[in-house]
Amino acid sequence: MYMVGTVVIKWGGGLITYKDELCKPNLEVIRSLAEICSKTDKKLVIVHGAGSFGHLKAKNFRLAEGRVEGLQQDHAVVEVRQDMLELNHLVVTSLKSRGLDVRSFPPHEWAEGTGPFFSGDLPLHSGVTVVYGDVVEDQSCGFGILSGDDLMVRYATEIPDVVRVIFAVHGVDGILSVPPDKAGPNDLIKVWSPGMEFEGEHASEIDVTGGIGLKAARGAMIAQHGIEVTLVNGENYERLYNAIEGKSVIGTRIIAGNS
Numbered sequence: 362m363y364m365v366g367t368v369v370i371k372w373g374g375g376l377i378t379y380k381d382e383l384c385k386p387n388l389e390v391i392r393s394l395a396e397i398c399s400k401t402d403k404k405l406v407i408v409h410g411a412g413s414f415g416h417l418k419a420k421n422f423r424l425a426e427g428r429v430e431g432l433q434q435d436h437a438v439v440e441v442r443q444d445m446l447e448l449n450h451l452v453v454t455s456l457k458s459r460g461l462d463v464r465s466f467p468p469h470e471w472a473e474g475t476g477p478f479f480s481g482d483l484p485l486h487s488g489v490t491v492v493y494g495d496v497v498e499d500q501s502c503g504f505g506i507l508s509g510d511d512l513m514v515r516y517a518t519e520i521p522d523v524v525r526v527i528f529a530v531h532g533v534d535g536i537l538s539v540p541p542d543k544a545g546p547n548d549l550i551k552v553w554s555p556g557m558e559f560e561g562e563h564a565s566e567i568d569v570t571g572g573i574g575l576k577a578a579r580g581a582m583i584a585q586h587g588i589e590v591t592l593v594n595g596e597n598y599e600r601l602y603n604a605i606e607g608k609s610v611i612g613t614r615i616i617a618g619n620s
């Protein structure tokens with residue numbers, strides 16, 4: 362039987378939202394990504410990030426640390442989950458409007474714990490599966506932030522026939538060897554493996570998860586399973602489409618290295 366295979370793709374939160382304006386989606390990017398995803402015959406699992414629908418409030422209320430004594434966090438947990446549902450709704454609606462058979466599974470309903478070894482059976486739809494970074498329950502901390510990058514690891518390595526994995530990010534063509542604002546075309550690292558130095562725009566004053574460094578690390582974990590992993594500029598739609606189809610594109614191939 363001919364298998365088209367599944368592509369697991371991350372829509373970075375910085376790509377689909379304006380990262381420093383609370384709950385502001387980038388609708389044009391969301392629409393374009395949905396269009397690209399409707400053009401392939403590959404089966405898709407789409408994992409989207411949070412951007413300004415998650416990180417700003419999560420940072421203010423220290424949600425990534427779990428329950429902090431003396432801090433009123435419960436309303437923030439509820440609000441961030443609600444904000445994420447709203448962003449997820451925009452993503453799902455735009456995919457559906459392209460004619461795709463889509464189902465979304467909010468992680469706070471089925472996942473527990475944080476990091477790449479969180480628990481919960483991975484829900485999968487026969488059409489396009491959508492999940493996202495969320496505030497989930499955590500046995501030891503009460504709750505925590507499960508990053509979409511961690512969802513990527515489990516989806517990429519546990520579901521059948523994954524042919525490749527793509528991280529679509531904002532503002533850079535891939536992993537860079539110098540800070541993004543100083544980078545020229547020669548500063549793009551074409552093949553990255555753990556241990557190689559790089560520069561990332563991890564805005565720790567905004568992000569509660571790990572920025573590009575987390576994507577690189579999680580990408581390498583996935584590559585260890587023999588799966589092709591590429592990080593591309595998500596605003597270059599042609600590149601993104603070609604990456605989904607398995608063509609070689611400008612971006613960073615992440616490999617496992619010898620470690």
Ligand code: IP8
Pocket residue numbers: 374409410411412414415416419441445493494495496506507508509510569570571
């Ligand atoms: O943007 C973070 O997910 P990520 C989720 O995929 C929240 O790291 C709610 C901040």
